[in-house]
Ligand SMILES: CC(C)[C@H](C(=O)O)[C@@H](O)C(=O)O
């Protein structure tokens with residue numbers, strides 16, 4: 001009986017292709033494992049703009065609020081670049097994050113052993129790399145008011161955004177980071193620019209306070225965000241868990257993901273608090289974007305999105321065993337030398353998005 | 365006759381050590397070349413706090429406004445970390461930038477051929493790397509109002525900063541980037557988050573407009589800042605000139621500097637407009653920071669600061685030949701295998717800060 005509900009939002013660019021392969025895996029679970037899903041599919045981003053004129057319809061938002069988990073492909077592309085700000089594809093994703101109150105974005109930067117060579121870094125810097133970046137996702141400059149573009153008396157224009165964080169916003173995301181660190185290597189690095197921004201001063205103070213109150217068994221380190229951008233390049237393995245705000249998290253998590261050479265392999269989870277019905281709202285998506293340059297060509301790597309589904313199995317549905325199965329199958333496919341273009345290396349077998357999906361099913 | 369004036373601000377940490385070696389080079393110029401300087405030395409940052417209680421005395425600010433060029437070491441360190449925001453060492457540097465109106469910060473990310481191996485990236489990604497990052501330096505979230513920390517009625521605190529840019533602030537720094545690109549490989553990449561921030565939308569529009577009006581011979585590309593953080597790791601050589609705002613520039617320039625493996629070698633220039641007296645205000649400083657962990661140990665690399673002085677010779681004093689001399693001497697010292705700890709490699713000769721300065725003078 002399909003007591004588990006999943007909303008699937010392919011989005012734009014390579015989104016539909018990679019989500020297509022996830023659906024294969026979901027179907028396989030249905031048939032072979034004791035877990036079956038009620039899957040609905042809907043539009044987000046440019047695809048929703050083309051159909052409804054807005055990047056996320058209210059009906060889709062409602063669905064997202066009422067399922068157990070959302071799996072998203074990617075949003076955005078040059079086709080919608082000229083649209084006014086409020087109607088850009090990205091607003092659809094931002095609305096999901098905000099209304100589902102997904103304040104903690106978990107972005108692992110993990111180097112798959114079979115892919116060490118795909119990194120631009122020397123193997124000794126990335127082999128075994130395993131960082132977890134916790135990015136605050138519903139606050140900061142992404143949502144702060146006032147914002148906008150105004151015209152001044154002298155005819156000039158002025159663009160404004162507001163970076164703002166409150167005590168509770170900082171504490172709840174820091175708590176997620178500390179808790180995760182306990183299950184990992186026990187170290188949290190908190191990043192801000194407390195040397196130039198008051199919001200960073202508050203961030204540092206609140207993280208320090210929470211640490212002293214409830215997590216003093218975890219090692220806490222503070223690092224300016226610019227230094228973190230350097231240290232990630234210099235010696236990435238010094239990090240365990242990084243916690244930072246929405247904007248710094250956007251940049252540092254992308255940098256860290258690219259360091260691994262495994263960008264097309266990296267899943268992410270965005271989670272909120274547990275609600276009255278005992279459900280923790282969650283959205284799972286690959287770290288990579290919509291890659292419009294290769295969309296529709298069957299070149300995209302579906303593994304990041306498939307691993308995002310595995311994260312859903314583990315965290316939302318408490319089916320760790322099934323998640324293990326998928327993760328092992330991914331390892332085996334890589335061990336067999338099967339590669340999409342993004343992770344191709346000499347001597348390996350280059351396959352399409354679909355063939356990668358099929359190869360994974362074979363392993364399963 | 366010393367018709368040229370220089371204000372030297374060693375600052376904190378390794379600042380005094382590296383500035384010490386610059387003074388040797390200045391003395392050498394005095395004696396051997398047709399260029400002599402009126403050098404004054406003063407305090408900034410933690411050193412100024414210890415003496416005056418504030419990170420930049422008004423008298424020092426006055427001097428800075430009246431010399432031809434300022435050479436700065438570095439500011440900051442754990443000793444002053446607990447000070448209230450307005451009295452932190454960094455405020456001294458920020459005050460200099462703001463009151464001298466140094467709106468364009470030129471940060472080269474250059475890989476010295478002799479140091480390719482010092483990078484964590486594979487040689488093929490960094491050999492020959494030569495990016496120029498133009499960071500806006502007097503606007504954005506560094507200086508925007510309102511800012512501060514307030515206590516709310518429910519007892520929570522809220523930290524606020526404001527990201528703000530006007531038409532003219534964007535145009536003047538973009539013009540610097542386009543002009544530099546013309547003397548280089550003819551390409552500018554402008555970075556913002558126009559997909560989530562209105563200030564980024566304005567940035568993109570104004571850069572595009574200026575490009576169409578006056579620089580259509582230069583290639584212009586727009587890139588989201590998070591993608592730029594990725595692309596710098598993936599394929600750094602795709603960039604020529606990058607222009608971006610104060611905060612993104614802080615992060616991306618540090619990331620790019622670390623990619624080169626030559627961080628201890630990288631100078632920077634911060635420049636303003638030409639004033640009534642025909643003088644273009646300018647401050648030169650190394651890209652690296654105050655490195656409190658190795659301060660006073662004679663381990664610091666003085667070459668970045670010496671090369672900052674070479675930049676001053678070239679840009680402020682129009683003594684390109686003397687700048688050439690210094691830059692060639694640096695190459696020769698490296699070719700001889702002389703290294704400070706930060707750029708040490710097997711088989712090379714490890715020297716102290718002072719010995720590096722002396723080796724450079726020998727080459728001169
Ligand atoms: C698509 C965009 C709105 C988004 C962001 O800036 O958060 C993306 O870059 C990400 O990191 O998920």
Ligand SMILES: CC(C)[C@H](C(=O)O)[C@@H](O)C(=O)O
Pocket residue numbers: 195196226439440454457458614
């Ligand atoms: C010291 C600090 C204020 C400064 C900055 O954030 O601008 C530094 O990181 C830099 O990049 O020059």
